[in-house]
Amino acid sequence: MDDYSEKLRKWVLIIVMHLVAVLAWQAWITIGEVEPYIMPAPLDTFATLLEYETYKWGHNTLITAASVYGGFWLAVVVGVVLAVLFSWSRWLNDAFMPLIVSLNMIPKVALGPIFIVWFSYGLGPNILIAFSICFLPILITTTRGLNEVEPELIDLVRTLRASRWQIFTKIQLPGALPFIFSGMKVAVVLAVAGAIVGEFIASEEGLGYLMMQVQVTLDTAGMFMAVLMITAVGVTLYGIVLLLERLLVVRDARME
Amino acid sequence: MNAEPSFISLQGVRKVYRGRKEDFLAVSDVTFDVQAGELVSMVGPSGCGKTTLLKILAGLHSHEEGTVRIGSQADSFDAARDIGMVFQQPLLLKWRRVMENVLLPAEILGLPMAEARARAGHLLEMVGLSGFAQSYPYELSGGMQQRAAIARALVHDPKLILMDEPFGALDALTREKMNLELLRIWGESGKTIVFVTHGIQEAVFLGSRVVVLTAGPARMADNFLVDLPYPRGLDLKTQKAFGDYTRRIYKLLGME
Numbered sequence: 001m002d003d004y005s006e007k008l009r010k011w012v013l014i015i016v017m018h019l020v021a022v023l024a025w026q027a028w029i030t031i032g033e034v035e036p037y038i039m040p041a042p043l044d045t046f047a048t049l050l051e052y053e054t055y056k057w058g059h060n061t062l063i064t065a066a067s068v069y070g071g072f073w074l075a076v077v078v079g080v081v082l083a084v085l086f087s088w089s090r091w092l093n094d095a096f097m098p099l100i101v102s103l104n105m106i107p108k109v110a111l112g113p114i115f116i117v118w119f120s121y122g123l124g125p126n127i128l129i130a131f132s133i134c135f136l137p138i139l140i141t142t143t144r145g146l147n148e149v150e151p152e153l154i155d156l157v158r159t160l161r162a163s164r165w166q167i168f169t170k171i172q173l174p175g176a177l178p179f180i181f182s183g184m185k186v187a188v189v190l191a192v193a194g195a196i197v198g199e200f201i202a203s204e205e206g207l208g209y210l211m212m213q214v215q216v217t218l219d220t221a222g223m224f225m226a227v228l229m230i231t232a233v234g235v236t237l238y239g240i241v242l243l244l245e246r247l248l249v250v251r252d253a254r255m256e
Numbered sequence: 257m258n259a260e261p262s263f264i265s266l267q268g269v270r271k272v273y274r275g276r277k278e279d280f281l282a283v284s285d286v287t288f289d290v291q292a293g294e295l296v297s298m299v300g301p302s303g304c305g306k307t308t309l310l311k312i313l314a315g316l317h318s319h320e321e322g323t324v325r326i327g328s329q330a331d332s333f334d335a336a337r338d339i340g341m342v343f344q345q346p347l348l349l350k351w352r353r354v355m356e357n358v359l360l361p362a363e364i365l366g367l368p369m370a371e372a373r374a375r376a377g378h379l380l381e382m383v384g385l386s387g388f389a390q391s392y393p394y395e396l397s398g399g400m401q402q403r404a405a406i407a408r409a410l411v412h413d414p415k416l417i418l419m420d421e422p423f424g425a426l427d428a429l430t431r432e433k434m435n436l437e438l439l440r441i442w443g444e445s446g447k448t449i450v451f452v453t454h455g456i457q458e459a460v461f462l463g464s465r466v467v468v469l470t471a472g473p474a475r476m477a478d479n480f481l482v483d484l485p486y487p488r489g490l491d492l493k494t495q496k497a498f499g500d501y502t503r504r505i506y507k508l509l510g511m512e
C-alpha cells in the first residue's frame with residue numbers, strides 16, 4: 001500500500017511539473033510580449049494540431065517513429081549479437097572492435113547525402129542513420145556486461161563441467177541484461193537525434209522534414225509542435241524500454 | 257599407516273604460477289591425507305597458497321609436481337559431480353530467487369529437477385532458510401546469503417565440499433553462529449569438508465584435522481588431528497586443550 005501511494009505521489013509530481021513548465025512558458029509569452037515568430041504561445045502551438053491538411057501530423061509522426069524505432073531496434077539486435085560473438089571469440093573481438101570504434105568516429109550525419117545516392121530518399125537511409133548513431137553504446141555496454149562475471153563464479157560452474165553454452169545462458173546473458181538496458185537508454189536519445197537529422201537532409205516526409213518546410217514561412221508554432229511530437233516519440237520509446245526493463249531485470253540488478 | 261585408504265591424498269604437491277617476468281612458487285611440497293567424513297581446516301597467512309591448493313583439489317589448477325588423488329576404489333569420486341564449492345562471497349545470481357540459485361548445480365549437471373527441487377527444499381530447511389526460498393538474494397543478509405551458498409554447494413549431493421574462507425566477509429558474531437551451523441550441517445550430511453581460513457581459532461574450533469601452511473616459502477608446516485569431541489560448543493574456546501592447539505599454530509606462524 002505504501003508502495004502504491006509512493007508511486008502515486010511520483011506520478012502526480014511528474015504531471016504537475018510538466019503543467020507548471022507549460023504555464024511558465026505561457027506566462028513568459030504573455031508578460032514578456034514576445035513576438036510569436038520568435039516564440040509561440042503554448043495555445044498557438046497546440047492549435048496547429050487542428051490544421052491537419054497543412055501539417056499531416058499523424059503521417060509525419062508515424063514516419064519519424066518508424067525511423068526512430070527501426071534504427072533503434074536494429075541497433076539493439078545488431079549490437080547485442082555482435083557483443084555476443086565478440087565475447088565468444090577473442091579473435092573476432094580483436095579484429096573488429098578497433099575497426100568499429102574507428103568507423104564510429106565518422107560523423108554519421110555526413111553519411112546522409114551518400115545514403116541518398118545509395119538508397120534514394122525515404123525511410124531506409126533514415127533508419128540507417130539512426131541505427132549507425134546509436135548502435136555503439138549498445139555494443140559497448142553489452143560487451144562489458146557479458147565480461148562482468150565474477151571469476152570465482154566461473155570457477156564454481158567449471159567444477160561442475162558447465163558447457164560454454166550453459167555459462168552463457170545461465171550466467172553471462174542474464175548478468176548482462178542490466179548493462180544492455182543502460183546502453184539502450186542512452187541509445188534512445190541518440191536514435192531520435194539521428195532520425196531527425198536524417199530527415200533534415202535525406203527525406204521528403206517525417207517531422208524533421210516538416211520542420212524544414214515550415215521554417216521557410218517562419219511558422220514557429222508549427223516547428224515547436226513538431227519538436228513536441230519528436231519528443232513524444234522519444235519519450236514513448238524510452239517508456240517502452242523502462243517497461244521491458246521492469247519486466248526482465250530484477251530490481252536489485254537495475255542500473256538506475 | 258592407516259589400513260583404510262584415505263579419501264584425499266596429496267603427495268609432494270608443487271605449484272608454480274608462470275608470470276610474465278618471473279615464475280612464482282605458490283605451493284611447495286605439500287603432503288597430507290584426509291579420511292572420508294573429515295572436516296579439515298587449512299590455515300595460514302594471507303598469500304600462503306591456500307586458495308591455490310583448494311583450486312588444485314577442485315581440478316581448476318594444474319600442478320607441476322606430486323600427485324593428487326581423490327576417492328578410492330571403495331569410495332569412488334566423480335570430479336564433475338562430487339565437488340561443492342563455497343567462496344568468501346556468496347556469488348548468488350541476483351536475478352534468481354534463492355531456490356533457483358540453490359538449484360543451479362543440479363541444472364548444470366542435468367539432474368532430474370523434481371528430485372533436485374525436493375532436495376533443495378530440505379537443504380534450505382537445514383540451513384534455516386525455508387521461509388526464503390522465493391526471496392531474491394538482495395532481500396537476505398550476508399550470513400543468510402552465505403547459507404544459501406552452502407545449500408547450493410550441497411544440492412547435487414557431492415562427496416567433497418571445498419570452502420574458501422566462507423565466513424571471512426561476515427561480522428564476528430555472525431561468523432561464530434555460522435561456525436556452529438556448519439558443524440551441525442557437517443554432522444547431518446556426513447560430507448568431507450576442506451575448510452580454508454586464516455582464522456586460527458576458527459580452524460581449531462571446526463576442524464577434526466588442521467593443516468597449517470606457512471608463507472614464502474609456501475609450504476606445509478604442520479598437520480595434526482584435533483582431539484576435541486563433537487558436538488562442539490562455543491565454551492570449547494575457553495578450555496585449555498583448545499588453547500594448546502591454537503598456541504601450537506601461533507607458534508608455527510611465528511606469532512609467539
Ligand SMILES: Nc1ncnc2c1ncn2[C@@H]1O[C@H](COP(=O)(O)OP(=O)(O)OP(=O)(O)O)[C@@H](O)[C@H]1O
Nearest residue numbers: 273274280282301302303304305306307308309454
Ligand atoms: N593466477 C595467479 N598468477 C600468479 N600468481 C598467483 C596467482 N594466483 C595466486 N598467485 C600468487 O600465489 C600466492 C598464493 O595465492 P593464494 O591465493 O593461493 O593465497 P591464499 O593463501 O589463498 O591467500 P588469502 O588468504 O589472501 O586468500 C600469492 O602470493 C599470489 O600472489
Ligand SMILES: [Mg+2]
Nearest residue numbers: 306307308420
Ligand atoms: Mg585465498
